[in-house]
Amino acid sequence: MRCQAMTAFGQPLEDLERETPQPGPGEALVKITRAGLCHSDLHIHEGYFSLGGEAKQPVAVQFPCVLGHEIEGEVVSLGAGVSGPAPGTRVAVFPWIGCGQCAACKRGDQHLCGPNRVLGVARWGGLADHVLVPDAEALIPIGDMAPGVGALAMCSGLTAFSALKKIGKPRAEEPIVLVGMGGVGLAGLALAKALFPNPIVAVDIDAAKREAAVKRGAAEAIDPAGADAVKDFVKRTGGAVAAVDFVGAGDTYAFASGSIRRGGTVVVVGLFGGLANIPLITLPLRAMTIAGSFVGSLDEARELVALLKTGKVATPLMEERPLSAANSAFEDLRAGKVVGRVVLKP
Ligand SMILES: [Zn+2]
Ligand SMILES: [Zn+2]
Known part of the structure; x- marks a missing residue:
């Protein structure tokens, strides 16, 4: 061989x-x-x-x-x-x-x-x-x-699939946010489109990747670099029911956790190796769930x-x-x- x-x-x-x-x-x-x-x-x-x-x-x-x-x-x-x-x-x-x-x-x-x-x-x-x-x-x-x-x-497919399964079955009108449109994120977008009737929102700093996401059915693609990007998203939509962080950097986690509504879920799958400083009181006050998913x-x-x-x-x-x-x-x-x-x- x-x-x-x-x-x-x-x-x-x-x-x-x-x-x-x-x-x-x-x-x-x-x-x-x-x-x-x-x-x-x-x-x-x-x-x-x-x-x-x-x-x-x-x-x-x-x-x-x-x-x-x-x-x-x-x-x-x-x-x-x-x-x-x-x-x-x-x-x-x-x-x-x-x-x-x-x-x-x-x-x-x-x-x-x-x-x-x-x-x-x-x-x-x-x-x-x-x-x-x-x-x-x-x-x-x-x-x-x-x-x-x-x-x-x-x-890439299995990682995205297992992460998306951890979201459960949310009400159809609530957006689901996917952060990071690399190979796993794009696989996640395609699977999310098949698994959920919900609007799927793609997030990436790279314009080419945002464009790829919209072409492949994202309801919208957000550039997270703007200072108020996450606030604007929550104001417009009321927040996502769940966000999947396909990168795992401090910034991507911050966007993911900031984008969910009260009672929402963040699933972290990316292995970038970032750090996040989480005020623990936000877990009960926002009734939020943070889940990890590995392949x-x-x-x-x-x-x-x-x-x-x-x-x-x-x-x-x-x-x-x-x-x-x-x-x-x-x-x-x-x-x-x-x-x-x-x-x-x-
Ligand atoms: Zn792999
Ligand atoms: Zn074993």
């Missing part, structure tokens, strides 16, 4: 050739057809996630490491004890694979497992032509979905793929590039030059 491997933090990926692995009991081998690039890949490549200010959460990986957790492909072969999906089936690969033994895994929250087997971090991931999947349960058949859609469903469960991933198969969700914006161009794709993503998602093709 060929892969674009990380051999040290912060260094360009290297083109490596290795023997293609054979699946053991319970495992599956998948030939990769598309792999999405995610901001988390950038953080892992840098070697840490920011915890705000100077504080850092280091990433533990073994080198060489193959990044990429948005994976779509075709089943090549199945290990002993695995009955399907049959070789040749097109699948999305749920990458948030747990240990299978702990309490989180047993209650169906593999994505919250500590000693996990996450593809693209703990195990080799999608920036390759093949991936060995340690638990064949992670294979989700995608039928004839357009190329790349299944891959993007596994992180999503295997059940949610299956539910999302079923929703995507109905054709009710707009296809995410994506730009296809060859796997061999992974390094320049990383640079463009880091520089904020990507609208939507870069999808690499082996």
